[in-house]
Amino acid sequence: MTRVETGAPPAAAPASAAALLRERARWSLFDLLFWAAALAAFFVFPLRLPLLTEIAILGLFALSIDLLLGYAGIVSLGHAAFFGAGAYAAGILAQHGWGEPISGLAAAGLVAAALGFATSFLVLRGSDLTRLMVTLGVAMMVLEAANKAAWLTGGADGLNGVVMDPVFGVFEFDLFGHTAYWYALAVLFLCFLAIRRIVNAPFGLVLRGIQGNALRMSAVGAPVNRHLVAVYTLAAGFAGIAGGLLAQTTQFVSLDVLNFQRSAEGLLVLIIGGSGVLYGGLVGAVAFKLMQEWLSNITTQYWQFWLGAALVLLVLFARGGLLGLARRFLRRRPARSERGGAA
Amino acid sequence: MAKWTLRAALAGVAALLAGAAMAADTVKVALILPMTGPFASTGRQIDAAARLYLDQHKGDLQGCTVELTTKDDTGTADVTKRIAQEAVVREGANILAGFGLTPLALAAAPIATQGKVPMVVMAAATSIITEKSPNIVRTSFTTPQAAYAMGEWAAKNGIGKVVTLVSDYAPGNDAETYFAKAFEAGGGQVAEKLRVPLQNPDFAPFLQRAKDAAPDAIFVFVPSGVGSIVMKQVADRGLTAAGVKLIGTGDVTDDDILNNMGDVALGTITAFFYSAAHDSPENKGFVEAFKKANGNMRPNFFAVSGYDGMHAIFEGLRKTDCDPSAEKFVDAVKGMSWTSPRGKIAIDPETRDIVQTIYIREVKRGEDGELYNIEFDQIPDMKDPAKAGK
Numbered sequence: 001m002t003r004v005e006t007g008a009p010p011a012a013a014p015a016s017a018a019a020l021l022r023e024r025a026r027w028s029l030f031d032l033l034f035w036a037a038a039l040a041a042f043f044v045f046p047l048r049l050p051l052l053t054e055i056a057i058l059g060l061f062a063l064s065i066d067l068l069l070g071y072a073g074i075v076s077l078g079h080a081a082f083f084g085a086g087a088y089a090a091g092i093l094a095q096h097g098w099g100e101p102i103s104g105l106a107a108a109g110l111v112a113a114a115l116g117f118a119t120s121f122l123v124l125r126g127s128d129l130t131r132l133m134v135t136l137g138v139a140m141m142v143l144e145a146a147n148k149a150a151w152l153t154g155g156a157d158g159l160n161g162v163v164m165d166p167v168f169g170v171f172e173f174d175l176f177g178h179t180a181y182w183y184a185l186a187v188l189f190l191c192f193l194a195i196r197r198i199v200n201a202p203f204g205l206v207l208r209g210i211q212g213n214a215l216r217m218s219a220v221g222a223p224v225n226r227h228l229v230a231v232y233t234l235a236a237g238f239a240g241i242a243g244g245l246l247a248q249t250t251q252f253v254s255l256d257v258l259n260f261q262r263s264a265e266g267l268l269v270l271i272i273g274g275s276g277v278l279y280g281g282l283v284g285a286v287a288f289k290l291m292q293e294w295l296s297n298i299t300t301q302y303w304q305f306w307l308g309a310a311l312v313l314l315v316l317f318a319r320g321g322l323l324g325l326a327r328r329f330l331r332r333r334p335a336r337s338e339r340g341g342a343a
Numbered sequence: 344m345a346k347w348t349l350r351a352a353l354a355g356v357a358a359l360l361a362g363a364a365m366a367a368d369t370v371k372v373a374l375i376l377p378m379t380g381p382f383a384s385t386g387r388q389i390d391a392a393a394r395l396y397l398d399q400h401k402g403d404l405q406g407c408t409v410e411l412t413t414k415d416d417t418g419t420a421d422v423t424k425r426i427a428q429e430a431v432v433r434e435g436a437n438i439l440a441g442f443g444l445t446p447l448a449l450a451a452a453p454i455a456t457q458g459k460v461p462m463v464v465m466a467a468a469t470s471i472i473t474e475k476s477p478n479i480v481r482t483s484f485t486t487p488q489a490a491y492a493m494g495e496w497a498a499k500n501g502i503g504k505v506v507t508l509v510s511d512y513a514p515g516n517d518a519e520t521y522f523a524k525a526f527e528a529g530g531g532q533v534a535e536k537l538r539v540p541l542q543n544p545d546f547a548p549f550l551q552r553a554k555d556a557a558p559d560a561i562f563v564f565v566p567s568g569v570g571s572i573v574m575k576q577v578a579d580r581g582l583t584a585a586g587v588k589l590i591g592t593g594d595v596t597d598d599d600i601l602n603n604m605g606d607v608a609l610g611t612i613t614a615f616f617y618s619a620a621h622d623s624p625e626n627k628g629f630v631e632a633f634k635k636a637n638g639n640m641r642p643n644f645f646a647v648s649g650y651d652g653m654h655a656i657f658e659g660l661r662k663t664d665c666d667p668s669a670e671k672f673v674d675a676v677k678g679m680s681w682t683s684p685r686g687k688i689a690i691d692p693e694t695r696d697i698v699q700t701i702y703i704r705e706v707k708r709g710e711d712g713e714l715y716n717i718e719f720d721q722i723p724d725m726k727d728p729a730k731a732g733k
Contacts (some may be wrong), residue, residue, distance in 0.1 A: 300414070
């Protein structure tokens with residue numbers, strides 16, 4: 001394979017892996033638009049910040065699942081275990097007087113990553129079905145452990161008395177949720193950059209290879225298991241940060257951070273948006289929450305029915321989620337708009 | 344169209360400015376409930392009862408009208424908190440109400456404090472809730488109230504040895520503790536304390552252990568929906584046949600599902616604050632109107648708590664001349680007493696928690712052939728025993 005130092009022209013196929021990665025890592029119009037919209041949302045919807053914060057957190061959670069599912073092909077039904085571990089880590093720290101948010105968030109990520117590392121060896125074994133069961137089982141065990149350890153977690157009552165210090169010692173968490181939104185958005189952006197870097201590194205390429213055919217990857221000489229352990233740990237860490245964000249911005253943690261429903265929702269959001277494209281989780285989170293909010297305002301009791309119907313339609317007619325749909329739409333008439341902004 | 348939007352925007356700004364300046368003409372109540380998910384029945388009952396009250400008393404207040412908006416928190420604590428926060432900052436809600444479960448109420452409590460709005464708890468029953476914000480008032484019950492009453496009654500009425508069986512979470516542990524306290528103080532003996540996991544419970548092995556201890560009665564506390572499963576298994580395991588009485592708090596024989604439990608429920612003795620069969624003109628009127636408005640659904644203890652919560656809101660506003668600010672409103676509600684469908688009740692001026700009669704009831708067939716909790720004894724004016732230092 002020849003090494004090509006200069007980037008290939010945009011339209012032509014990249015000539016080497018390095019060029020391919022560079023091509024992928026390039027910022028497009030879509031990137032700019034997306035983050036500009038996220039910033040603008042603060043000014044356009046100043047009274048909806050708690051919802052926007054929730055979207056950012058859900059988006060980060062879905063993004064961490066994307067790292068697993070979209071890139072490494074690991075299907076998990078128990079990712080909430082890490083989300084919850086992070087939430088409890090951040091919450092318990094703050095409850096015991098360590099209210100500094102950023103170090104608390106780092107601790108949340110580390111605790112979740114440690115749990116992810118410890119359980120990753122179980123997940124390595126077996127096929128998809130086994131993984132589903134193992135991840136589900138681990139999440140149930142963590143949930144029950146948190147329920148039993150009421151002296152630490154508050155059990156079914158939830159964790160009370162979480163008091164946060166101001167961010168950077170300046171920005172207090174206010175009732176309007178100003179600080180919470182900026183904080184969550186900044187953390188989401190940084191995590192996004194990190195994950196983008198990870199998947200656009202050779203490491204990410206190996207993951208894709210494993211997703212395609214693990215056996216062949218090991219034949220090529222790639223250490224499949226080591227990569228899987230690493231990505232599982234990373235994904236757990238990012239989920240933990242999302243959980244920590246939730247604990248810090250709501251200043252409350254209850255057992256439902258560990259629920260099966262939380263795992264399922266993350267997966268759902270990712271599938272709505274489209275997996276394996278980074279923005280899938282974020283777009284999915286926006287779409288899911290807005291749809292939920294809109295429907296449950298119209299019909300408080302039966303919104304789940306309509307949400308379900310929308311999901312079925314989406315999965316049937318929009319393979320690859322909303323982003324897949326958008327990409328197909330743009331590709332259908334590429335002549336006029338030279339290069340569409342699909343991510 | 345553009346003109347219309349502009350006008351709407353101007354009106355919005357004007358309303359914002361005016362709202363701050365003068366006393367509100369419309370008092371906005373955000374009713375935050377689990378309307379979907381496993382606890383949807385709680386939300387459905389409270390929502391229906393609150394709307395019934397609103398319908399019946401629409402023009403009662405001079406100087407303001409009450410506007411009720413129901414919001415679904417799906418029974419998830421962080422959502423409850425977010426919805427409460429949005430209700431206060433975005434929609435300008437003056438009063439928060441509802442709260443189906445303990446963690447949900449606890450999550451929203453800081454909003455009541457920071458946002459300086461009253462918070463009327465219509466369901467969540469763990470004792471500590473009212474201590475989490477000075478703006479919280481409760482119109483439902485506390486689990487210790489019911490459990491303590493049951494213990495007292497059991498000790499006095501020829502039950503000497505009991506096995507307790509509770510769901511393993513905070514309210515269950517509360518029930519176990521306060522039942523045992525009252526029962527042992529009255530000379531009874533708790534032979535065994537069994538705790539069943541809250542998720543996916545299998546009662547069979549626990550019931551077998553209970554049976555082996557050969558008690559006079561088995562005291563049960565489970566969340567309301569699970570009651571029918573316990574009931575069936577108690578009969579299946581032959582405890583009833585062995586002469587072991589089934590006693591508990593009224594969650595087990597929830598009016599909403601009691602009639603569907605069938606004959607296995609007959610003879611169950613429970614202590615609780617409300618039965619749809621309570622014999623009073625107020626209750627007859629309430630049950631009739633509730634059934635009529637809701638396709639013959641029977642009101643349960645959550646419904647009456649929601650109904651009384653609305654009453655507290657209306658009477659509080661009447662006393663403050665429609666001023667819903669937390670200080671004035673909560674002050675007005677403190678010490679208030681009235682005759683509810685459940686009987687005489689009051690709001691304790693010190694704890695802002697409810698003071699009420701706890702009835703001892705037995706499941707029997709009513710005149711209409713349906714199963715009811717028929718009251719036959721009572722412990723009047725019961726405060727929350729956890730806060731009364733019992």
